[in-house]
Amino acid sequence: MNYPVPTGMLEVPADRYSTHPVLNQAQPANGFNAFTGDTVLRAAIDREAPWAAGRCEALGALAGDEYVQDLARLSNRYTPELKTHDRFGNRIDWVEFHPSWHELMSLAWKHEVPNLAWRTNEKNGHFARAVLSYLWNQVEQGSACPTGMAYASHAGFEAEPALAIWAEKSKGTSYEFSRREVGDKPSVVIGYAMTEKQGGSDLRETQTTARYSHSDDYHGATAHWYELTGHKWFCSVPQSDGFFTLAKVNGDVTCFFLPRTLPDGSYNRFFVQRLKDKCGNKSNASSEVEYAGTLAIRVGEEGRGIREILSHSHLTRLDFAIGSAGLMRQSLTLALRHTTTRNAFGTTIADRPMMTNVLADLAVEVEASTLMALRVAKATDLMAASEHEKLLARVATPAAKFFNCSRAPSIAYEALQCHGGNGFIEENPMARLYREAPLNSVWEGTANMMCMDVRRAMMKDSGTIHALLDEVAPLAGQDTRFDALVQHAERLMRAAVGNEFLARPMTEVVARVLQGAELLRHSTQEVVDVFLNTRSPNGTGSWGSHYGTLAVTVSQPAAQKVVRRAMVTC
Numbered sequence: 001m002n003y004p005v006p007t008g009m010l011e012v013p014a015d016r017y018s019t020h021p022v023l024n025q026a027q028p029a030n031g032f033n034a035f036t037g038d039t040v041l042r043a044a045i046d047r048e049a050p051w052a053a054g055r056c057e058a059l060g061a062l063a064g065d066e067y068v069q070d071l072a073r074l075s076n077r078y079t080p081e082l083k084t085h086d087r088f089g090n091r092i093d094w095v096e097f098h099p100s101w102h103e104l105m106s107l108a109w110k111h112e113v114p115n116l117a118w119r120t121n122e123k124n125g126h127f128a129r130a131v132l133s134y135l136w137n138q139v140e141q142g143s144a145c146p147t148g149m150a151y152a153s154h155a156g157f158e159a160e161p162a163l164a165i166w167a168e169k170s171k172g173t174s175y176e177f178s179r180r181e182v183g184d185k186p187s188v189v190i191g192y193a194m195t196e197k198q199g200g201s202d203l204r205e206t207q208t209t210a211r212y213s214h215s216d217d218y219h220g221a222t223a224h225w226y227e228l229t230g231h232k233w234f235c236s237v238p239q240s241d242g243f244f245t246l247a248k249v250n251g252d253v254t255c256f257f258l259p260r261t262l263p264d265g266s267y268n269r270f271f272v273q274r275l276k277d278k279c280g281n282k283s284n285a286s287s288e289v290e291y292a293g294t295l296a297i298r299v300g301e302e303g304r305g306i307r308e309i310l311s312h313s314h315l316t317r318l319d320f321a322i323g324s325a326g327l328m329r330q331s332l333t334l335a336l337r338h339t340t341t342r343n344a345f346g347t348t349i350a351d352r353p354m355m356t357n358v359l360a361d362l363a364v365e366v367e368a369s370t371l372m373a374l375r376v377a378k379a380t381d382l383m384a385a386s387e388h389e390k391l392l393a394r395v396a397t398p399a400a401k402f403f404n405c406s407r408a409p410s411i412a413y414e415a416l417q418c419h420g421g422n423g424f425i426e427e428n429p430m431a432r433l434y435r436e437a438p439l440n441s442v443w444e445g446t447a448n449m450m451c452m453d454v455r456r457a458m459m460k461d462s463g464t465i466h467a468l469l470d471e472v473a474p475l476a477g478q479d480t481r482f483d484a485l486v487q488h489a490e491r492l493m494r495a496a497v498g499n500e501f502l503a504r505p506m507t508e509v510v511a512r513v514l515q516g517a518e519l520l521r522h523s524t525q526e527v528v529d530v531f532l533n534t535r536s537p538n539g540t541g542s543w544g545s546h547y548g549t550l551a552v553t554v555s556q557p558a559a560q561k562v563v564r565r566a567m568v569t570c
């Protein structure tokens with residue numbers, strides 16, 4: 001769907017209306033390709049999935065496209081509205097969106113953001129899909145919620161024979177905003193509804209109940225239908241075609257799949273109570289819903305619901321780790337464009353020594369987060385064939401989700417600061433990124449839940465700690481600063497297994513080890529030096545508590561090289 005979007009400046013003759021010439025405004029960050037212009041990302045695809053380069057290039061162009069950037073602005077300004085009833089008084093529980101939202105969703109699906117990993121037979125499909133998600137998160141983050149959930153849902157569909165039709169449809173690339181029976185749809189949008197009022201982290205406290213209704217043939221397989229009664233306090237993308245959800249059967253939490261349209265074409269009883277008025281993520285609808293005799297298909301065995309639904313969360317957590325890295329990358333790109341195209345005190349702002357310090361510090365953090373998330377994606381590709389990769393994926397996924405999602409707000413803040421007052425104004429995408437940045441650390445498991453999960457993995461299987469140490473063993477002796485970081489991590493891991501109080505610092509240092517290892521493998525000496533001089537235990541004293549406090553051990557010329565590496569070339 002196309003509609004006219006005003007772009008560019010109105011041509012007002014300067015002599016008639018203006019009191020002054022407009023001078024020294026920074027150039028907008030457009031006209032670039034977020035893939036081909038990004039040294040780190042291009043090299044990553046060349047290494048692991050060169051077959052996907054064309055797709056990445058096509059998507060990367062959207063991030064720098066002025067028209068698409070305006071779609072992102074419009075979809076966040078003209079926010080979704082709930083329509084509970086039609087004009088005749090029938091309940092419809094539907095959501096209305098600005099056309100820009102649907103155009104973004106169509107682009108995401110067309111570019112395989114939700115499902116490349118499931119559609120391709122090429123090697124490292126999850127890695128390539130992670131790069132697409134990284135790029136999409138530089139286009140518009142609200143729609144990254146449905147793309148991430150659709151990605152994770154496919155694994156759930158494949159594991160449940162009754163949902164084979166959904167597995168097939170979830171590979172579609174043609175987005176359709178409609179409420180039709182799954183068999184009639186070219187693709188599907190999927191939500192996850194778990195969180196209830198009394199608590200989201202502790203899903204054992206689920207209040208919603210389910211009662212067996214009947215079993216019948218569903219698109220060629222037997223489905224066991226239950227009637228659900230209860231509520232969900234958070235349910236994003238309520239206009240989805242179906243939802244994975246939880247309810248108790250005889251007191252035991254069980255996983256269900258709830259189609260919004262039933263096999264006879266009628267609407268399921270799915271009552272959207274209201275939409276959440278959110279701090280960010282404005283383009284995307286999030287809601288409160290109630291179930292009353294709502295029909296849903298059981299997934300897996302009764303009583304194994306939490307285990308079942310958490311088995312998908314490996315993929316959503318990977319997606320948030322990569323998504324937050326993408327948001328950080330976009331923040332950095334905006335900061336670089338602004339500071340290199342605006343002058344202060346006689347030079348570009350980027351060339352002022354203090355700003356070089358800030359930009360280099362941000363650039364190192366973004367590269368480290370990006371490479372760590374991509375390493376998790378690679379482990380996801382390899383985990384079926386390798387015990388090492390399986391154990392690594394198990395522990396590195398929550399660690400990367402914790403670290404990157406917790407890191408994003410401070411990066412967005414500092415990038416906003418680089419813009420001065422203009423960064424705080426809604427016309428600049430920076431303001432939107434700032435409001436969006438904290439969200440990924442909340443949903444799909446909060447920061448503390450991620451650290452709890454890292455510790456749980458280590459407690460259950462001591463092989464997990466060994467997998468982390470094996471991962472970095474080939475780098476031993478290459479850099480004493482890195483060796484010190486690994487030793488520090490090993491001590492903390494062993495201590496945290498016996499002491500929950502240490503779970504958070506331990507997870508942080510695990511993430512730093514993974515980042516350091518990836519930087520040693522794939523980055524430049526200047527980036528490695530900044531990272532290890534400031535982020536390893538024996539770098540203490542040369543980094544403050546804010547970005548831009550690289551000191552003593554980092555020279556200005558080295559920082560300038562780091563900044564040049566991070567520039568997105570046009």
Ligand SMILES: Cc1cc2nc3c(=O)[nH]c(=O)nc-3n(C[C@H](O)[C@H](O)[C@H](O)COP(=O)(O)OP(=O)(O)OC[C@H]3O[C@@H](n4cnc5c(N)ncnc54)[C@H](O)[C@@H]3O)c2cc1C
Binds near residue numbers: 278
């Ligand atoms: C915009 C938005 C959209 C959302 N969309 C969805 C959705 O589509 N589907 C869905 O199911 N949910 C959704 N959520 C809900 C989200 O997943 C939950 O908010 C999250 O899981 C946390 O649950 P809670 O809010 O109940 O917080 P709580 O569980 O009450 O936690 C509050 C704080 O306590 C901490 N905490 C809890 N237990 C412990 C512990 N044992 N040790 C240390 N700290 C602890 C947590 O880490 C957190 O910091 C959404 C949330 C938001 C903000």
